[in-house]
Amino acid sequence: MTIHIGAEKGDIAETVLLPGDPHRAKWAAETFLDDVRLVNNVRGMLGFTGTWKGNTVTIQGSGMGMPSLSIYVNELIRDFGAKTLIRIGSCGGMQDSVNVRDVILAMTSTTLSTPSRGIMKELNFAPCADWGLLQAAANAAAAKGTPTHVGGIYSSDVFYDERPDLNEQMVRHGILGVEMEAAELYILAARHKCRALAVLTVSDHLLTGEALPSSERERSFRDMVEIALQAAFPDAA
Ligand code: HPA
Numbered sequence: 001m002t003i004h005i006g007a008e009k010g011d012i013a014e015t016v017l018l019p020g021d022p023h024r025a026k027w028a029a030e031t032f033l034d035d036v037r038l039v040n041n042v043r044g045m046l047g048f049t050g051t052w053k054g055n056t057v058t059i060q061g062s063g064m065g066m067p068s069l070s071i072y073v074n075e076l077i078r079d080f081g082a083k084t085l086i087r088i089g090s091c092g093g094m095q096d097s098v099n100v101r102d103v104i105l106a107m108t109s110t111t112l113s114t115p116s117r118g119i120m121k122e123l124n125f126a127p128c129a130d131w132g133l134l135q136a137a138a139n140a141a142a143a144k145g146t147p148t149h150v151g152g153i154y155s156s157d158v159f160y161d162e163r164p165d166l167n168e169q170m171v172r173h174g175i176l177g178v179e180m181e182a183a184e185l186y187i188l189a190a191r192h193k194c195r196a197l198a199v200l201t202v203s204d205h206l207l208t209g210e211a212l213p214s215s216e217r218e219r220s221f222r223d224m225v226e227i228a229l230q231a232a233f234p235d236a237a
Pocket of ligand 1: 156159
């Protein structure tokens with residue numbers, strides 16, 4: 001048991017999928033895993049452990065934003081022995097070539113700050129995804145025929161952004177989409193010698209104002225979870 005995760009050590013798998021929304025953790029666990037059991041309900045931040053094609057997986061809500069994700073990922077790694085952490089979540093598209101429903105695999109993430117800023121000081125650390133996971137996810141997405149983009153994203157501290165000038169620079173420099181968690185996930189994985197990746201579905205678009213209707217969100221989420229599971233277990237039959 002930790003402050004935020006009410007599980008015993010053996011309840012959490014080495015591979016953890018991290019949706020921001022705890023209800024999405026429940027949906028993904030019930031949809032994709034066998035022998036599912038609830039392993040965390042502290043603050044309603046639901047976590048479930050089950051098996052996918054014989055491999056044990058935990059799906060744990062991370063909450064919204066890097067400070068919340070940082071709490072769960074620190075405890076998952078330090079107290080429960082998590083080794084492979086894959087964020088599954090939504091993002092806003094930031095390029096004309098990116099459409100809603102597409103998947104983005106975040107190679108790296110730009111930020112203004114992260115919860116790790118305090119130890120990085122003047123260093124502009126470049127958070128990056130694990131290459132093996134990224135490659136396996138790209139292969140899984142290609143096999144499914146899901147339109148997928150691989151590149152840099154922006155992990156923002158705010159959803160209601162007040163800096164259009166910064167967004168303009170990021171669009172200009174090829175940033176594919178904006179979300180609020182991946183950079184800190186990648187930094188924590190680097191610090192603790194773990195593997196991390198963010199697999200994101202484009203739910204809305206900053207340039208066009210388009211947004212995925214809720215009726216269609218489930219389908220894109222389904223693709224994203226399958227890609228994440230196949231990336232974690234590329235040899236699963
Ligand atoms: N901004 C930040 N996070 C997001 C967005 C957005 O537009 N869409 C989905 N997650």
